[in-house]
Amino acid sequence: MDFFSTYGFLIVSMLFQAMLGLSLYIPLMTGQLSLASPGFYALGGYIAAILSTTVFLPEGGGKWESGTFPIIYVLIETVLAGLASALLALLIGFPSLRLRGIYLALATIAFVEIVRVLSLNLEITGKAIGIFGVPQPFINKFDYVVLALPLLIASAWFVYRLERSRVGRAFTALREDELAAAAMGVNPTTNKVLAFVLGAVLAGMVGAISAHFLNTWNARQGTFDVSILVLAYVIIGGSRTFLGPILGGLLLTALPEVLRAIAGIQGLPLFLSQFLLDGRLIIYGLLIVVAPLFYPQGLITPDLFKRRAVKTKEAGA
Amino acid sequence: MSIFESRGATRRFGGLVAVDSVSFAVEQGEIFGLIGPNGAGKTTMFNLITALTPPTSGQLLFQGQNIVGKQPHQIAAMGIARTFQNIRLFGNLSALENVKVAQHTHTHANVFAGILGTPGAREEARRVEAKARELLRLVGLGESADEKAKNFSYGDQRRLEIARALALEPKLLLLDEPGAGMNPNEKGILSDLIRQIRDQFNLTIILIEHHVPLVMGLCDRIAVLNFGQLIALGKPAEVQSDPAVIDAYLGD
Numbered sequence A: 001m002d003f004f005s006t007y008g009f010l011i012v013s014m015l016f017q018a019m020l021g022l023s024l025y026i027p028l029m030t031g032q033l034s035l036a037s038p039g040f041y042a043l044g045g046y047i048a049a050i051l052s053t054t055v056f057l058p059e060g061g062g063k064w065e066s067g068t069f070p071i072i073y074v075l076i077e078t079v080l081a082g083l084a085s086a087l088l089a090l091l092i093g094f095p096s097l098r099l100r101g102i103y104l105a106l107a108t109i110a111f112v113e114i115v116r117v118l119s120l121n122l123e124i125t126g127k128a129i130g131i132f133g134v135p136q137p138f139i140n141k142f143d144y145v146v147l148a149l150p151l152l153i154a155s156a157w158f159v160y161r162l163e164r165s166r167v168g169r170a171f172t173a174l175r176e177d178e179l180a181a182a183a184m185g186v187n188p189t190t191n192k193v194l195a196f197v198l199g200a201v202l203a204g205m206v207g208a209i210s211a212h213f214l215n216t217w218n219a220r221q222g223t224f225d226v227s228i229l230v231l232a233y234v235i236i237g238g239s240r241t242f243l244g245p246i247l248g249g250l251l252l253t254a255l256p257e258v259l260r261a262i263a264g265i266q267g268l269p270l271f272l273s274q275f276l277l278d279g280r281l282i283i284y285g286l287l288i289v290v291a292p293l294f295y296p297q298g299l300i301t302p303d304l305f306k307r308r309a310v311k312t313k314e315a316g317a
Numbered sequence B: 001m002s003i004f005e006s007r008g009a010t011r012r013f014g015g016l017v018a019v020d021s022v023s024f025a026v027e028q029g030e031i032f033g034l035i036g037p038n039g040a041g042k043t044t045m046f047n048l049i050t051a052l053t054p055p056t057s058g059q060l061l062f063q064g065q066n067i068v069g070k071q072p073h074q075i076a077a078m079g080i081a082r083t084f085q086n087i088r089l090f091g092n093l094s095a096l097e098n099v100k101v102a103q104h105t106h107t108h109a110n111v112f113a114g115i116l117g118t119p120g121a122r123e124e125a126r127r128v129e130a131k132a133r134e135l136l137r138l139v140g141l142g143e144s145a146d147e148k149a150k151n152f153s154y155g156d157q158r159r160l161e162i163a164r165a166l167a168l169e170p171k172l173l174l175l176d177e178p179g180a181g182m183n184p185n186e187k188g189i190l191s192d193l194i195r196q197i198r199d200q201f202n203l204t205i206i207l208i209e210h211h212v213p214l215v216m217g218l219c220d221r222i223a224v225l226n227f228g229q230l231i232a233l234g235k236p237a238e239v240q241s242d243p244a245v246i247d248a249y250l251g252d
Helices: A002-029 A037-055 A071-096 A099-120 A141-163 A166-176 A179-185 A189-215 A224-237 A243-263 A270-278 A280-294 A302-316 B043-049 B072-078 B095-101 B111-116 B120-136 B155-166 B183-202 B212-218 B238-241 B242-251
Strands: B004-013 B017-028 B031-035 B055-060 B079-082 B170-175 B204-208 B221-226 B231-234
Touching: A002 A037, A002 A141, A002 A166, A002 A189, A002 A224, A002 A243, A037 A071, A037 A141, A037 A189, A037 A224, A071 A099, A071 A141, A071 A189, A099 B055, A141 A166, A141 A189, A141 A243, A141 B072, A141 B111, A166 A179, A166 A189, A166 B095, A166 B183, A179 A189, A179 B072, A189 B095, A224 A243, A224 A280, A243 A270, A243 A280, A243 B043, A270 A280, A270 B238, A302 B031, B004 B043, B017 B055, B031 B043, B031 B095, B031 B183, B031 B212, B043 B079, B043 B204, B072 B079, B079 B155, B095 B120, B111 B120, B120 B155, B120 B231, B155 B170, B183 B204, B183 B212, B212 B238, B221 B238, B221 B242, B231 B238, B231 B242
Parallel strands: B031 B204, B031 B221, B079 B170, B170 B204
Antiparallel strands: B004 B017, B004 B055, B221 B231
C-alpha cells in the first residue's frame, strides 16, 4: 500500500489529464483546433467547489469531516458541470467556429483567458485566493480512482464508438475535406458545434472531480499553460485515434516523476540532476518540438493497428 | 416543368465575369453536356448550382424551386449530388466509409443512438453498409472497399466519387470531367456506366467533359460556354456544326 500512498496522487492525475486530452481530441475529429478545454475544466471546478462549500453542507451546518462528503453530491456536481459546460459551449461555439485553424485556436485561448480573468475578479470564485477546503469524499487521494477510472473508461468508450458511428463519420469527413463533406450533405456548422460541445462537457466533468481531488480551486487552474500541455498530449500521443491523447496524457503527466527518479540516480553530475528536476517545462517544450519530427502523427496511429491486424491475418492464413 | 433551370445565372470575380447571364433548362432523364474551352466557366456553373459559390445575380431553379441562398448541405439534401474535377475524396477514409458519409442525409441515428448501438441505429448501420458495398460493386470497386481512398489510382478515384455521389440518392447528378485521366477503353466503360446509372436510378445528369467523342456519343443535348457566355445549345450534331462553337474551339 506504500506505493499507492506515494503515487496515488500521480496515478489519479494521469487519468484526469488523459481525459483532458480526449476533450481536445473530440473537436479535433472535425478538424477544429480548439484549446478551450481548460476554460471548461475551470468552470466545472468552480461549480463543484462553490456547490460543495455553500450548498451541499452537512446537516446542522459546519464542515464535512475529511472523507465523509457524500459521493452522490460529487456525481451531481459533475453532471451539473457537464450541463453548464454544454450550455456555455453552445453559446460560444456558434460564433467562434466560423473561424478556422489558427484563428479558432486564438479565439479559444482568448476564452480561456476570459475565464481566468473573471475568476480572478469575481466574488463568487473567491477572487485571487480562490476557494479553499473543498470537502473530501475520500481520505486517500488514490481512492479518487473509483471516480476517475470509470469516467476515463466511459469517455474512451464513448469516443471509440463515436468514431465508428454515423455522426463520427461526418466529423471525420469534415476534417478530411469540409467542402466535399458539405456537398455530400453533412452540415458543417452543427457538427462542428456538436463536437465542440462534447469536448467541453468532458472537460467540465473532469474539472468538477478535480476540485475535490485538489482540495482547492483558484484562477491558476485551467489556464493557457494547460491548453498547451493538453495540446502536447494530443501531438505527442497521436491525433488520429482516441488512444493517442489518452497515452499522451498518461505519459506526460508521469514524466516529471520519471525525471525525478532519474535525477535521483547516484553519480549523475549535479547540473544534470538539477536540470531534470527544475527543467520540466523546458523538457516538455523540447518534446513538443522534437517528437513530431520522429512521430509526425504521434506515437499511436490508426495504421499501427491495421498493420498488426494484417499481420495476424497472414499468420492465421 | 424542367427538373433544373438556370435563369440568367451570373457570377463575377472582381472584374472577371466567370458566368455571364447563362440561361438553360434541363429535362428530367436527360444527359446534358456542358462543354467549352478552358476557363469558360463550366466548373463555376457547377459551383453555383451546388452553392459552393453564390451567384452574383440570376436564379437557379430545381424542381421549380429557387435554390439560390441555400447552404451546400441543404442542396445535397434536396437531391443534387456532384463529383469534383480536382477529386475531393476523404483520402484517409476507406472507399466504403467515403460512400457511407454521403448517406448522411438519409440516415438519422443521433450521437447517443450511434454510441449506445440502439436496435434502430444498428439496423440503420447495416443498411448503410449494404448500400455502400452495392454502390462500390456497381462502379467496379467492390474488391477494394476497405482500401484508403488516397491509395486508389486516378481513374478509380473518379469512379469512387461517382459511387459517393450516388449514395446521396440524388435526382440530379453533376459530373465534373468524370473521364479525365482515363484511357479510351476506360472512357468507353465510363459511358456505359453513366447510361446505366441514369436508367437504374432514374437520374438526370449534367456532365462537364473535354473529350469530344465521349460527349457526342453520350449526351442528349449540349450547352457550350465560352468566356462565361452560352454560345450554343442543342443536339450534339447541331452544336458540332455551329460556326460559333467551331470558332470558340479552333479560334479564327
